[in-house]
Amino acid sequence: MHALPAQRPIRILIVDDNPAIHEDIKKALQGTELNPALDDLRSLVLGEPSASPRANPVAAAMLFDSAFQGEDALRAVQQAVAADDRFAVAFVDMRMPPGWDGLETIERLWQADADLQIILCTAFSDHSWSEMYERLGSSDQLLVLKKPFDAIAACQMAHALVGKWNRTREADDRLIALESANRRLADEIEQRRGAEERLIRGSLYDSLTDLPNRALLSDRLEHVVARASREADLNYAVLFLDLDDFKVVNDSLGHDVGDRLLIEVAARIQACIRKSDSASPVDENVAARLGGDEFVVLLEGMTDERDSSIVAQRLIDTVGAPFEIDGHDLRPSVSVGVVNGRGRAGSAVDLLRDADTALYRAKRGGKACVAIFDDELRRQAVARQRIESDLRRSIEQDELFLQYQPIIELDTGAVLGFEALVRWRNDRQVVIPPREFVPIAEETGLILPLGNWVLERACAQVAEWRSRGLSHALSVNINVSKKQLAASDFADRVQSALRNHGLQRGDINLELTETLLMDSFGHGAMVLRDLEERGVQFHVDEFGTGLSSLSYLNCLPFSALKLDPSFLSSLPSGEANQATIQAIVQMAHARGLKLIAEGVETAEQLEILQALGCDYGQGYHFSHPLDADLVEAYIEGKPSTRRAG
Template identity: 35%
Template sequence: MTDLHHPTIGADALAKLLRNSAETVTLLGPDGRVRYEGGNTEPTLGYESLASLSVEDLLHPDDIALYRAARLEVLSAPGAEVHGEVRVGHRDGGWAWVEFTARNRLDDPDLNGIVLTTRNATDRRRSDRLLAGTAQVLEAIAASRSLDEIVDLVRHLVADQGDVELAALPADVSALAEVLATSSFSAAEEASRLLGLARSSHRVASELRRRALVDDLTGLANRTGFTEALRRHLEGPRRPSAVLLFDLDRFKQVNDAYGHSTGDALLERVADALRRVVRVGDVAARFGGDEFAVLCDALDPGDPEQAAAAVGRRLALALNNATEPESHLRIAASIGISVDDGTGARWRDPEAWIADADHAMYEAKRRGRGRVVLADDTTRRAVGERQRTEVGLRAALDDGSLEVWCQPIVRLSDRQVVAAEALLRWRHDDGRLRSPAEFLQVAEDSGLMGAISVHTITKAIEVAAGWPDRSDLAPVLVAVNLSATQLLADDLVAVVQDALRRCQVQPGRLVVELTEHVLAADVDLVVERLSELRDLGVSLVLDDFGTGWSSLQMVRTMPFDAVKVDRSFIAEMGSDPVADDFVVRIVELLRTLGREVVAEGVEHEEQMVPLRRAGCEFGQGWLFGHPVAVGAFAETYLGVGALGEVG
């Protein structure tokens, strides 16, 4: 029976076995010359036989030192073993990578030499280099390296396979892609894939960067893009230049009345107008919403402020002419301008420069909208004043210096006080009272309106709870005027409910007054909030009717109990028959719609005649009483039966 563990084969069979092995076994003498070879070296090196050749004669010059060190190590002791990889010359002049294991068998009398086992490592080395090169290219793509850098890595990846010299591969991405598509290089397919991935990634990255810097709707720069452009401008040669900042007057009303598609169309018209006004080298941007900016570079050095103001006027005119095609709405804007004289003395920070233009824009709005205002010491002082006002308001909410005053509202038939309008006043340290017109806009801008709303509503309800009962008369109502921000606050209804419950005041004694401008906010949300207040039992009044944009149709559809006719209509009554007739018609129409009517600003007896003739039920004004502090209201106005008459 054959011993499978120790088979015996002949010399010819052994030679055939070695020739068909992936490895070559070579016996070297102590001098490094080949004494015996077993296996086929021709596929790897192109030689039929290595007999009598010295190993060093075959090695790459850069690998001879490695070989000599390995040889010394393996000769150091019987049984020593060394592993490594070297390049061996191919007969055709190329180089093949060979991995080797050398074992010292000088103590074996049958061998008396170094047994060298070798294997062709060229394909594996190529594969390893391809994998390493691929990983390097992928890392570069992931790190968003430039396309030129990635192309250079791909070129090295191809050249490292040994099929082509690096210099023969074009550095242009398109040309390289074409070469790879038509070549038979071993790495061409992988290199083409990587190059395609890099180009695709670069396009995506470019698009993402474009989107990060460009406004999608208008195609103008966005705030980030504008700020980057401004930073580059400040880092370059300084020239007289200006930042213009503007937003569209009453744009929110357009959105609410006509829809966001019309609003977007209007914004696109603004962008078109901007492109017509700006010059080559200028930068136009949309910051978001209806806010736009322009960097005007290289202004007239003789008078850069006038040059910037002229650009602002041209812009205002272009905007005014840019009507929205479907609604035919004309565009108006408040424009603030901040000028840099080019000396580099003022602006070094883009955000500070933008803020200066923003302050000028705020001043343009304060002066009546549709204005062009240059930033100067006055606008900058106004910024300081607004900051001081904000700080003071925050303190006033804590120290009680925000006071509620009341002015009577009377029934015209007998001048009996039926209600009081709660008016907010801010008492300064010097004792002076500031009206809401002086601080409410700052409160809106600084986010204090919510706290002020809670304070005013709570104080007004507390005041009403303290008024004495009048046995034969209905309780006096208290009216509170709310802005859009206050009305649309999420917690408004909860605040009202809490104050009414805590003070034990019936909801019907509270009246909420809203100006026409409040209706220009989110109409659906306004109607929802008004309905919630009505369901609670609170009365609703439309204030300052005739000064805004509301129509009788709006009055009819909104859940108002009463309408206050603005004082501007009442002022000429009693002295101008045309004014008398006009107000009479307004009152008649409002009464036809089922609304009670209050005349504001009644100051003279002569005004009473046409108001009574029109059927106006209620009035408010100095004829009936000035505002007084809440503590004095009951004594001043609730202790008499009829104002102006002794009860």
């Protein structure tokens, strides 16, 4: 319960033109015990049970003020009100010549303090009782004490009215406390309501761009799919947008610039799909951010399916307009995948999946491209889904196998080692080329269990060859994917495979592409250094295809570069490529690295590579990839193998 203010001394005002009356009233109130015979008056006024005889509580803490005319009394009451130190009871004489009489004085006092309790003291009056009643009305704040008065009667009246005045004040204080508590409660309710609204909004809207998020978009998509099931001619479309090269902005200019770029792109997308700017004639279009640099637009109520392509191109043009952030001139570009929904069945998940498939095709076409999901893409999507499902089962059931392509020392023809190449023969005994299933494994995350399987199987194969007496110099190269390198347990997994199969330093080389190294440079560099300390060596795969700086060769622990096959495709006639290869050979040797040429298919290419000083070669000219049980026969008759470097 709210604490009430401390009780103040009770203030009594005596208004009478006779000073003797003032003293009589003070004596009556200060020296009188309450008479139980008169206590019924208190009960009558306050509605409380009669109490047993007791000392006068009013006299215990009271202050007396005197006024000899009504005008003086009014000033005293006004000052008490202003000071918030009010009188509880006023004894007012009826006749106080030459000033106001008692009735006028009471009327004016009540105007100044409506809660003031009055005891009217009278012996005789110029007014009848009916006149007094008519002027003052019926009030529980007024009692009449006839002169000459009995001290006990005066005390009892004062006691009753003071108790009533105290309770009125307490009630007012409690009401104020209650109103204050109600205001605090209302404020708390409002704060909680605001917090709930923010939580709800946070669950439905992207915190960075304030666009609808995936949850709200999914809800809208489900609604439009349900509506389309009832309205066969409903024209709508889903557009999946992805910024081109957004990672370059983040990595080169920082995440703050990247975030501001996303905010600007979101604003441009919203502006583009408004009713006034869109081929769609309704205001129900939705732009949402799925996360990262991915956005989705839902167009409803289009008049024609071609409208979606118009809006997609408009989005590309609008997003691609240049702007400046912190002095950096940025020209963002976006690729768009489109799904037209008219007459199609499926769920919101299907819409997003097919739009994403169309976006994948758009990305393959270059920057700022549009692709529309069609029957051909649907066929490809179904095939990809089947491959994903079959590949997952094949990994779980150990239906994959490895083949090994030799890496040959060009000067001696000796076998340096082999590259382990994963192969997949599905349950229909069809061998599926890696180019068809490895990209799907990358996209779906299956590359992690697939890569782990290759690592374990290749290490086990090297251990088996050593146990059968093959040269201890033999090594196997294993390709590493971006997701493998990013995995927190990759280094431990490699070390575990080496330890479990008893392999030594140089038995395993890990191949990483230039693109992978640039995308994962910070984390990747730490992983590579960790593995180097554990005896693992590294080769740069597809060297010469990246557009990155060569500075990574100085700070990462590589032992060899693998020249991309594209450099050999024009040999022996391509003089420019020969010059490029020679420059790469010189650069590699200057850094203490060996060079392995991939894609050697003819004797002419071999001769040129030997003349240019290339160290090793790999390709069909030497051998197609071999099954593990053919490797021993291939090695027989070859010169003794020796390690690179």
